[in-house]
Amino acid sequence: MDSSVPPRGAVPVDGAVPPGEAAGSGTDGTGPDTATRADSATRAVTPAASGAVPGTGQATGAAPERATGPETGTDTRSQGAPGAGRKSAQGGRSTRDADVDLREDAHVDIREEAREDAHETGPGHNAPSRDEDDGAAPRAFPGPGSARTADDSADAAGDGTGPDGPSTDEEDDDGAAWGPEDDRTEETLRLLRDKRRAHRGQRRRDLAVSGYVALLFAVGYGSTLGYRFVRDLEHLAAQDGVTEALRRALPAVLLLLACGLALLAARDALWRGPVLVSRPDLSWLLSQPLRRERMLRPVFRWTLGLLTAAGALCAVGGAVLLRLTGLAGLGEALALCAPAGVCLPPLAAALALQVERSGRAADRVRALTPYVLLAVALLAGQAAWAAAGHRSTVLETAELWSGPWGWAALPVVHAVTGQAPGWPVAVALLAVAASAAVLHADKAAGTVPTRRLRARAATVATVTSVLWSAELRAARLAVTEALAGGTTGARRRLRVPRSRRLAVVWRDALALLRAPERLVAAALWLGAGAGTAALAVALDGGTRLIVLAAALALGWLGVARLAETARLETDDLRRSSWSPFRLPTLLLMHVLVPVAAGVLLALAAAVPFALQGGGRALLLMPLCVPPFAAAAVLAAARGPVRTELLSLGLVTPAGDASVFVFLGWYAAPFVSAVGPLTAALGLGGVLDAGAPVSSLVRPVVVAAGVTAVLLFAVVRRAKALVRPAG
Known part of the structure; x- marks a missing residue:
């Protein structure tokens, strides 16, 4: 091998020595990869690596101190301990030493900046490592009242094999242990209280304006809708x-609502949490x-208070519904709906906290979600059957x-049917279960690992920012990625x-085989649609x-839900480069x-x-599928x-109507498929008993025509997507 050929490595920047040579032969315990990463990271943060004086923007004019190269094949640096500052052959401080000093003076943490940049792009780009304790109280560092935990230190230090190499974070080494004298x-x-006092008045004014707008909408629009709803409910x-059918179905309906609340709280904790x-x-x-x-307990208590208040309002609403339907008196309904409204939200908050702080609990939620959905569907069928x-x-x-979900329903069942013996015991x-769960959750609120808090804050920030710009697809992708937790689908093959x-x-x-949850979700939606269609058959007229x-x-x-691959294809048009077909044909095949x-x-x-x-x-039911699929691909x-x-x-006299134009554009594929089919099935008499063949x-002609029009629109939109700008 020709010794004159320089070793393979990164291209030198600004006249710097190639990193492979700067690292030496590795006899000092530092491999070439580590030196390359350290040099590139330092050059990216500080201007000193390119010969510039910090803060002046002027070059020093001095030649690089490391004068090694492929011509000599020698290293003039003195050998030292791994990670120690290296001296040049003339005894001066090397460029790396100056860079390290500059980085320490500016308090620049390269690794934290890279981690924050990864979180800026959305969840999942910097997946956190799994904590070994899986929900147990994190091990505290030496020193009473330690604010840092062993889990956080392991997350910050890494394993030394990642793209950043061995951790050089001074904060992790020097600030790992602290005592009472360091407690601030x-x-x-x-x-914080003093600084926030100046903004407290503005926040209260903003909340007052928001409350006034909400009240205005509730009174202006909600009063009319509420009055009509009450009249229709009393008529029904x-x-x-x-009334007797509602009484028979009430136990299953209450169980369905309680199980749905638990599932919603557990799934919400996967990307947000209490x-x-x-x-x-x-x-x-x-x-x-x-x-x-x-710092963390007040946040949990605030969430707990909001959930409990919302539960109390739901209990009042449920009591009013029972009174309007004639199932129970208002006073008795309020008294017996209160236990469910006050106790179920704290239980849901405690469950969500456990999912947020434990990796194993989160994995169990992801694994058990299909079974819980199946149980909810069975409860819905049981309610209809009853x-x-x-x-x-x-x-x-x-x-x-069987559990708290049923204990909360027993008092309501007693108020409606009078046949729930032992409901005081329930x-x-x-109450005991809710109290124990709240006490345990309040103690555990301070043990949520920082990396989990960081991931959820990044996800919420992404969702909030894209919602303000009406990018619903981006928000859904962020939440979906957080719900998946970095897990891959089943490795099935075809x-x-x-x-x-x-x-x-x-x-x-x-x-579809590798993401069976889409198929399950589609089956549940179609099942709910079939049950609603059965109710429509029993009605007549505008209802x-x-x-x-x-x-x-x-x-x-x-x-x-079955057309997700088409959405992924259009999220980034560069993905379609694998296909031998043009984009219009590709979308038609989807x-x-x-x-x-x-x-x-x-x-x-x-x-x-x-x-x-x-x-x-x-x-009739399979006949509706082609227009729906074409509309989904058009969307x-x-x-x-x-x-x-x-x-x-x-x-307009009612305000700016631009938002309705935007909603019409957004919902055009959905309306173009559902509207004509509703008219064809509802007005053609095909749902009536004894209707002729x-x-x-x-319906057949309308479904075929709508499908053809929507597919033509798909081709037009696909051509517009790949058309050059201008």
């Missing part, structure tokens, strides 16, 4: 058999010698005494097709059209798998109707959000 909690909190309750700290507090407070519990007159008393008793058990024309179909089918539109909307949501999977799920949802004598459902191809529509200046012609 009281002074810091006092300073006056019909024969409706302890949500702002990014400035994370950067400037939790990294200081402060007691973590003094309303139809097929009530199982033994099953309801077992469910009501109330006592519920045989690669022989023809390249089937490559898109093969990839879509494989993506039938409204309920039928709701059923078709649920079906559209289910089919849209319609095939949602249609095939949606038709199979629709057929499964139509089987109960066929068994009850409604054989036409086997045709994926509509391009960037047109926020300029929000500022058109369309002044000729009534099926109109």
Whole structure:
């Protein structure tokens, strides 16, 4: 090998010596990769590496002190301990020593800046390492009242094998242990109170204005809607058999609501959680010698108070509904709905805190979510079955005494039916469980690892910023990535097709197999749509059209879940470079798998109707899938959000109507599919009993025409996406 050929490495910058040579032969314990990373990081932060004087912007004019190169093959630096400052052959301080001093003087933490930059791009780009304790109280560093934890130190120090190399964070080495003499909690909190006092009045005025606007909307719009809702509810309750059906279905409905609350709280904790700290507090407070519990417990208590207040309002609303439907008196309903409204939210908050602070609990939530959704669907079916007159008393008793979700429902069941023996015991058990959960959660609120708080703060910041710009897709991607937690899908395989024309179909089918939660979600949405359609069949007039539109909307949501690959294709058009097809043809091929999977799920949802004598459902339900799939792909191809529509200046007596123009543009694919199908199915008489076979012609023609128009729109939008600007 020719010794004159320089070693392979990074290209020198600003006349610097190649890092591979600057690292030497590695006899001092520092490998070339480590030196390369340290040199590049230092050059990126400080101007001294390129020969500039800090703060002046002028070059020093001095030659580099490290005068080694491929010509000599020698290293004039003295050998030293790994990581120690190195001297040049003339005895002066090396460039790296000057850079390290400059970095220490400026308090520049390269590793923290890289971590924050990774979080700026969204969740998942800097996935945190899993804590070994998995929810246990973090091990404190030596010294009473330590503000830093062993988990945080491990997260900051790393394993030395990452892209940043061995940790050189001075704060982790020198500030790991601190004692009572270093505690600055009281002074810091006092300073925060003094600084925030000047802004407290402005915050109160902002809250007052927001409350006034909300009250204005509630009185102006909500009063009319509320009055109509009350009148319709009283009219519905006056019909024969409706009150009795509601009474039979109430236990299953209450259990469904309690299980839904628990699932919502656990899933929310995967990306937000009850302890949500702002990014400035994370950067400037939790990294200081402060007691973590003094900073985190007030946040948890504030969340707990908000949830409890919301639960109390829901209890009042539930009591009013029971009074309006004639199921119970207002006073008794208020008294017996209060335990559920006061105790269930604290339990949900405690569950969410455990999920937020423990990696194992978060993994269990992700693994158990499909089963909980299945249980919720079964409870919905049980409620419908009980309303139809097929009530199982033994099953309801077992469910009501199975846990806090049932204990909270027993007093309400007693108020409605008077047949819930032992409900005072259930109330006592519920109160004890809620008290114990709150006490334990309050003690554990200060043990949430900092890296989890940082990840959630980054996710919330991303979601908030993109929501202000109406980028709903970006917000959904951020939340979805946080919910996934960096886990990959099941590694299922499909045989690669022989023809390249089937490559898109093969990839879509494989993506659906590796993300079965999409298929489960689609099945649940379609099942809910089928149940709503069954209710629409039993109605007539304008009410039938409204309920039928709701059923078709649920079906559209289910089919849209199957078209995720089309959205991923249009999120970044560079991804389509793998395909041998142009973008219009590629998007048309993305319609095939949602249609095939949606038709199979629709057929499964139509089987109960066929068994009850409604054989036409086997045709009508699958018939709605192609327009829904085409509309979902069109929504994926509509391009960037047109926020300029929000500022058109369309002044009307009721205010600026620009927002309605924007909503119309955003909902155009959905409305173009649901609207015509609602008219064809609701006005054509095909849902009426004894309707002739000729009534099926109109829905078939409308579905085919809508599908063709939407596919044509997909092609037009795809061409517009790849059309050069200007």
